Amino acid sequence: xxxxxxxxxxxxxxxxxxxxxxxxxxxxxxxxxxxxxxxxxxxxxxxxxxxxxxxxxxxxxxxxxxxxxxxxxxxxxxxxxxxxxxxxxxxxxxxxxxxxxxxxxxxxxxxxxxxxxxxxxxxxxxxxxxxxxxxxxxxxxxxxxxxxxxxxxxxxxxxxxxxxxxxxxxxxxxxxxxxxxxxxxxxxxxxxxxxxxxxxxxxxxxxxxxxxxxxxxxxxxxxxxx
Amino acid sequence: xxxxxxxxxxxxxxxxxxxxxxxxxxxxxxxxxxxxxxxxxxxxxxxxxxxxxxxxxxxxxxxxxxxxxxxxxxxxxxxxxxxxxxxxxxxxxxxxxxxxxxxxxxxxxxxxxxxxxxxxxxxxxxxxxxxxxxxxxxxxxxxxxxxxxxxxxxxxxxxxxxxxxxxxxxxxxxxxxxxxxxxxxxxxxxxxxxxxxxxxxxxxxxxxxxxxxxxxxxxxxxxx
Numbered sequence: 001x002x003x004x005x006x007x008x009x010x011x012x013x014x015x016x017x018x019x020x021x022x023x024x025x026x027x028x029x030x031x032x033x034x035x036x037x038x039x040x041x042x043x044x045x046x047x048x049x050x051x052x053x054x055x056x057x058x059x060x061x062x063x064x065x066x067x068x069x070x071x072x073x074x075x076x077x078x079x080x081x082x083x084x085x086x087x088x089x090x091x092x093x094x095x096x097x098x099x100x101x102x103x104x105x106x107x108x109x110x111x112x113x114x115x116x117x118x119x120x121x122x123x124x125x126x127x128x129x130x131x132x133x134x135x136x137x138x139x140x141x142x143x144x145x146x147x148x149x150x151x152x153x154x155x156x157x158x159x160x161x162x163x164x165x166x167x168x169x170x171x172x173x174x175x176x177x178x179x180x181x182x183x184x185x186x187x188x189x190x191x192x193x194x195x196x197x198x199x200x201x202x203x204x205x206x207x208x209x210x211x212x213x214x215x216x217x218x219x220x221x222x223x224x225x226x
Numbered sequence: 227x228x229x230x231x232x233x234x235x236x237x238x239x240x241x242x243x244x245x246x247x248x249x250x251x252x253x254x255x256x257x258x259x260x261x262x263x264x265x266x267x268x269x270x271x272x273x274x275x276x277x278x279x280x281x282x283x284x285x286x287x288x289x290x291x292x293x294x295x296x297x298x299x300x301x302x303x304x305x306x307x308x309x310x311x312x313x314x315x316x317x318x319x320x321x322x323x324x325x326x327x328x329x330x331x332x333x334x335x336x337x338x339x340x341x342x343x344x345x346x347x348x349x350x351x352x353x354x355x356x357x358x359x360x361x362x363x364x365x366x367x368x369x370x371x372x373x374x375x376x377x378x379x380x381x382x383x384x385x386x387x388x389x390x391x392x393x394x395x396x397x398x399x400x401x402x403x404x405x406x407x408x409x410x411x412x413x414x415x416x417x418x419x420x421x422x423x424x425x426x427x428x429x430x431x432x433x434x435x436x437x438x439x440x441x442x443x444x445x446x447x448x449x450x
Contacts, residue, residue, distance in 0.1 A: 019450075056314050059450060078316040089311040091239070091302070093246045105235035106315035108228070150311065 007070075009034045009158055009189045010055055015064035017050050017213075024050040026213035027064070032191075034157075037184040039200050039222075040193045042210035048193040049086075051210070052160050055191065056083045069158060079107060082156035082188075086163045088147045092136030096122055096146045097129055100153055107154040121149040125179055141172030148179060159183055159190045165199050173199050197222050232317050236325035241332065243302055250295040250333055257294065258341045261287040266348040276349040281411030284345055285404060288338060289371055293393055295333045296375040299326050300383050309383075309447075319444040323376065327439075330372040338364060354417030363410045363421065366428035370403035373432065377439040380446050403431045 008031040017025040025047045032038060040048045053059040054066060057074030071077040083089075090099045100118040109117050122129040125145040135146060144164060151159060161180065165173040173196065181203035184190045192200060197207065201222045209217040209225055219225050244250055265283055269275075303309040312322060345351065353360065375396055382391035410424035 058310055058313055060448075075316070078314065081314060083310070083314040085307055085310055087307040089308055090306055091243060091308055092305065093243050094239070098242075102235055102239045103311060103315070105231055106312060106317040108231075108316070154315075 007034050008032060009069055010191075011065075011067045012051075012054075013065045015051070015054060015061045015066055017047075017054060017059060018062045023213055025054065025061070025064075028213070028215055029064075030208075030215055030218070032189070034189050035184065035187050036205040037181065037190045037200070037203055038192070038206050038208055039197050039204045040191060040208045040210060041195075041197055045212075046210040047213040048210055049162055050213075052083075052162050052191060052193050055158075056081060056160050058083075077158075079154060080157040082151035082154060082159045084147050084151040084159075084161045084164060086166060088135065088143045089150060090135045090143070090146060093134050095132055095134055096127060096138075096149070097131075099135060099146070100150060103150055103153055109154070117153060117155075121153045122146070124152060125149045126175065141168040144168050144172070144176060145179075148176065152183065157188060159188050161190065161192045163193060163195070165194055165196045177203065229318070229321055232321040233325045233328075236322055237328055240299065240302075240325065240329040244298075244329070244333065247302075250298040251336060253294040253298075254291040254333070254337045255340065257291045258287050258337060259344070261290075262341065262344050262348050271349065273350050273352070276351055277354065277415040278412060280345065280349050280351055280415055281408040283349075284342075284411065285367060285407045287341075288334065288368070289397075289400065289404065291337060292330070292334050292371050292375055293396070295330050295337075296372070296379040296396075297389055297392060299330055299376065300379045304383065313447065319447045320440060322447065323380070323440065323443040326380075327369075327373050327376040330376050331368055334368050334372055335364075338368065351415065353415050355414040355421070357414065359414050359421055359425070360411065362425060363407065363414065363428070366425065366432055367403065367407035367410075369432050370407070370428060370435070371400065373436050373439055374399055374403075377443065377446070380443070384449070399435075403428060406431060 010032040012028050012030050015025050015028040016023060028051060040051065042048050050059055054061055055068055057078060068074055069077040069080050097118055100121060101114055104114045104117055119129040125148050127142060127145055127149065135143060138146065148164065164176050164180065168176065177199040180190055180192060180200065207219045207222055208215055217225050271279060378395040379392050382388040382395060385391045406424045406428040410421035413419045413421035413424065
């Protein structure tokens with residue numbers, strides 16, 4: 001294992017996240033090394049999405065400490081994070097290229113590079129950059145891929161994917177899984193929240209099992225949990 | 227990363243989305259048109275009465291119509307949770323607010339430009355004071371409506387009854403601005419008094435609330 005891979009990308013210590021009286025995270029602790037593909041598993045309400053949103057800086061821990069990419073303050077890490085949520089995070093009325101051009105401005109991608117970066121991101125997810133159709137008219141599988149393209153746009157070191165296989169057919173899900181594995185192979189650290197872990201069984205480095213807001217196990221294989 | 231580039235890109239994106247959907251502008255136009263027609267039939271005022279009441283009528287119509295645009299501007303960020311894509315990016319909060327406020331200003335200004343000739347025709351308005359003063363009054367008044375409106379629309383974004391919440395939050399705070407708009411407009415139309423005091427009030431209102439909104443917007447955007 002290289003030095004880069006042994007450096008923790010995410011370090012969580014006693015993370016607690018409460019929504020009113022409901023505790024979505026109840027003391028999440030763990031270190032997650034760079035360049036690995038982590039699959040987060042658990043029942044509905046286990047805290048998977050909240051953990052992912054906390055890493056992304058979209059949810060703020062009520063108690064506990066989290067460091068992302070070596071930064072204690074998430075704002076400093078934002079330019080190196082790619083986030084894909086269950087909804088597409090895209091404007092339905094705009095085409096894929098128009099969406100990506102807008103988001104590239106938010107990441108400060110220089111005007112000279114915008115078109116190339118957008119095309120590369122769209123090509124990477126096997127879509128056509130010249131497709132003029134609004135995203136709202138895409139199939140669910142295409143929308144998921146375009147959403148992944150948006151997450152990859154800034155060439156992030158840390159990729160956070162929430163339910164990337166939901167509502168897509170088996171073939172699209174398998175293709176998405178390959179794209180996710182390729183991202184890891186390019187050196188990115190990837191966290192995937194999913195209810196379909198079998199899609200990533202062949203590629204994942206570690207499975208993180210959550211129950212009632214806690215990490216209860218970490219295994220190298222999907223069937224490795226006692 | 228350029229503050230101006232993000233503001234410009236967000237504004238261009240909002241104008242493009244509105245141009246394609248025309249959700250806000252159509253709803254605002256129909257609402258204002260109804261107000262003009264219904265009130266003209268209900269009151270049938272003389273030219274003199276028109277000059278006295280038109281300021282209030284026009285600005286209240288624009289205020290209610292603007293609510294539609296203000297709600298719409300954030301509603302499109304909620305669809306597909308696109309706002310999270312902005313929040314997760316390294317872009318600061320302020321350009322988003324400025325772009326939204328300018329976008330709303332443009333939409334409401336377009337509405338005003340389209341509706342003003344109708345108000346003039348239906349109410350037989352002919353200003354007796356210096357009519358050029360209506361331009362700064364319109365600019366300052368419209369900004370007063372949209373800057374607070376954009377802020378409170380963002381604040382009520384995550385509430386369940388946000389379409390009701392926005393007027394409840396916005397209208398009480400808009401009373402000083404509304405007084406400024408109505409009285410300065412009436413002063414120009416009747417030519418009886420100088421609108422200077424009311425214009426100064428609008429300037430002060432705009433400066434104070436724009437500053438406050440800019441300072442507090444990041445906290446609103448980051449709120450869960």
